[in-house]
Amino acid sequence: MKRFVVILLALMVVSSFAFAGGSQSSGGKLDIGIAMPETHVERWIKDGNALKAEAEKRGYKAEVQWGNADQAQQNQQIQSFLTQGVRAIVVGNINEGVGSVVAEALRDKVTVIAYDRIIQGTTEYGYFITFNNYKVGTLQGTSIKDALNLDAATAAAPKYITLFAGSPTDANANYFFDGAMDVLNPYIEKGVLQVIGPYPKGHTDTANFQRIATEGWNPQIAKTRMENLLNNDARNVTLDAVLAPNDTLARAILEACKADAKYRTKLPAISGQDAEFDSLMSIKNGEQTSTVFKALAKQAEATMILLDQVLKGQPINVPGTVLAGGATSGIADTGKGYVTTYLLDPLLVTKANLAASLDAIVAAGVIDAAQAAQLR
Numbered sequence: 156m157k158r159f160v161v162i163l164l165a166l167m168v169v170s171s172f173a174f175a176g177g178s179q180s181s182g183g184k185l186d187i188g189i190a191m192p193e194t195h196v197e198r199w200i201k202d203g204n205a206l207k208a209e210a211e212k213r214g215y216k217a218e219v220q221w222g223n224a225d226q227a228q229q230n231q232q233i234q235s236f237l238t239q240g241v242r243a244i245v246v247g248n249i250n251e252g253v254g255s256v257v258a259e260a261l262r263d264k265v266t267v268i269a270y271d272r273i274i275q276g277t278t279e280y281g282y283f284i285t286f287n288n289y290k291v292g293t294l295q296g297t298s299i300k301d302a303l304n305l306d307a308a309t310a311a312a313p314k315y316i317t318l319f320a321g322s323p324t325d326a327n328a329n330y331f332f333d334g335a336m337d338v339l340n341p342y343i344e345k346g347v348l349q350v351i352g353p354y355p356k357g358h359t360d361t362a363n364f365q366r367i368a369t370e371g372w373n374p375q376i377a378k379t380r381m382e383n384l385l386n387n388d389a390r391n392v393t394l395d396a397v398l399a400p401n402d403t404l405a406r407a408i409l410e411a412c413k414a415d416a417k418y419r420t421k422l423p424a425i426s427g428q429d430a431e432f433d434s435l436m437s438i439k440n441g442e443q444t445s446t447v448f449k450a451l452a453k454q455a456e457a458t459m460i461l462l463d464q465v466l467k468g469q470p471i472n473v474p475g476t477v478l479a480g481g482a483t484s485g486i487a488d489t490g491k492g493y494v495t496t497y498l499l500d501p502l503l504v505t506k507a508n509l510a511a512s513l514d515a516i517v518a519a520g521v522i523d524a525a526q527a528a529q530l531r
Contacts, residue, residue, distance in 0.1 A: 186210070187462070188236025188244045189219040190229055192272070196372055196403050198429045198451060198521075199247065202271070205455035205520060206245055213463050224371045226252040237263055243462055244268075250324035251275040266465050269494070270458060273326050278492040281465065284458050284476070286449045287483060287498045288327045292334020294503040295426035298445035299396045300338055302424035303348070310346035314395040316423075317351045317384055319377060319408065320358070321400040323368040329358040330486060331400045331428070339398070352388045369400075374407035381411035394423040396444075402427040402434035405443050430504055432522045435530055438506050448502045448512060450519035457499065473497050 187210045191203040203219040210217035218236070222229030226249040233256040236244055243266040246253060254277040260267050267280035274280060300306075303314045316339070321328030336357055342348040355363035369377045377399075394412075399405040405427035412418040422442055427434050430448040437443035453475060461473050479487040479496035487496035504512045513527045522530075 184216065185218055185236065185239045186215040186242050187217040188233065188239070188241045189217060190233050190236070190244060191219060191221045191247045191270075192229065192249045193224040193371075194221050195224070195374075196401070196429075197431050201520065202247065202451055202455060205452050206270070206458060209455050209459035210462075213459060215463075222249055224249055226250050229253065230256045233257075234259065237265060241265060242466060245270050245458060245462070246274065246280075247271050248274050251277070254279070266462065268458060268462055271327070271454065273486070273489055273494070273496075275326055275490050278489055278494055280494065282461060283487065283494050283496040284454065284461060284473075285327070285486065285496070285498060286454065286501050288330035288486060289334040289483060291428060291447045291449070291501050292331040292336075293338055294334075294447050294501060295331065295398065295400070295428065295445070296335035296338030298426050298503060298505060299335075299398060299424055300342065302444050303395055305342045305348060308342070308347035313347050313349045315349050315351050315389075315392050316396040316398060317381075317389060317394055318354065318367045318398045319380070319400060319404060320364060320368045321404075322370060322372050323365055324370075325372070328368065328400060332364070332398075333357050335398055335426070351392060351394060352384055369404055372401065372403065374403045377404040378407040378411050381408045382414075385411065385415050385417075393417055396424040397426075399425050399427055402429045402431040402443070402446055405446075406433060406437065409437070409442055430516050430521050432526050432530075435504070435509065435516075435522065435526075438504065438509055439530055441506065445503055445505045448504050448516055448519075448521070450499070450515070450521075452518075452520040454499055457497065461497065475499060 189203055189206045191199045194200050207217045207219045220232040229249055237259060244260055245268050247270045253274055257267055257274055257277060258279050261279045269283040271285050273283050308314050320332045340356055353363045353366040358364045397408050399408055405425050412422055424444040427443055427446040430446050434443050434446050457473050457476055464471050476497040476499055479498055487493045510531055513530055516522055517524055517527050
């Protein structure tokens with residue numbers, strides 16, 4: 156019996172060493188907290204799940220929470236992660252009100268990575284990882300320019316556009332809009348493109364930008380605003396285009412247009428972002444003009460590669476990214492200073508390159524093979 160006990164104890168010791176050597180997880184303790192902003196935009200559900208899977212692939216115990224577009228709720232979720240003794244937190248924030256709990260994390264020596272949305276008003280965190288969101292905007296603007304053939308347009312027969320922007324609390328919305336307007340403003344200044352409704356040349360025209368912004372990226376707000384535009388400012392013209400910052404808002408705007416007899420045979424050109432399945436189908440059917448594909452699974456993978464290297468004290472090398480700098484340095488600006496920012500590259504998807512883009516979109520986990528088959 157004694158010999159059996161000794162052997163059993165020896166096996167337990169060996170097993171414990173094997174477990175410790177094979178995983179970064181601290182036993183049953185939570186290692187990484189993942190705080191995502193909301194679930195009413197499809198991509199955030201996928202982001203959260205992809206980040207958790209990438210963390211677990213590297214041996215970390217991870218948990219994801221969604222904040223219901225409520226910063227107070229997200230702050231409570233992050234505080235719960237801190238109470239559980241996490242080593243790191245990945246935050247897709249709702250607004251800069253997250254700064255107070257980020258400061259708590261810093262005091263607790265917890266690594267914080269801002270995910271996709273920069274945390275404004277503070278530099279009390281380590282890293283920010285996102286796509287080149289200014290380029291996202293330039294791609295959106297370019298898709299409208301090409302769809303309207305603005306290079307051949309004249310002031311005698313101008314094209315008409317109305318402008319939408321994302322949430323005023325999301326700094327990415329500024330870059331999307333500014334990138335698009337840097338493409339479109341020259342045509343507006345030449346008189347070949349006319350803006351119906353508010354016209355901020357860039358997001359720094361705060362008064363007008365607030366009028367076109369969409370609080371919380373809420374599609375119902377965008378739909379209602381579009382309905383009001385069609386019944387008022389755009390009543391006596393036919394819109395040729397709508398600048399829309401993402402797919403969820405684009406579909407809501409299109410829904411408003413379809414209810415207006417003027418657009419039942421020809422919808423305005425409309426941009427988007429995120430390569431959501433319903434928007435890809437809309438592009439195939441000749442409704443939505445474009446979307447911008449961001450390989451979200453690659454972003455999740457890059458985030459966890461970065462975090463793994465930080466937690467292990469290794470030199471940082473994140474494949475497929477570049478450091479923000481030069482023309483993109485503003486993306487790293489929190490308003491209080493700059494944070495180390497890694498950028499991934501986006502891709503414009505239109506009807507012309509939809510089929511050729513599907514393999515990459517499936518590989519990124521944005522849609523599945525069955526959905527891709529419907530789009531071919």
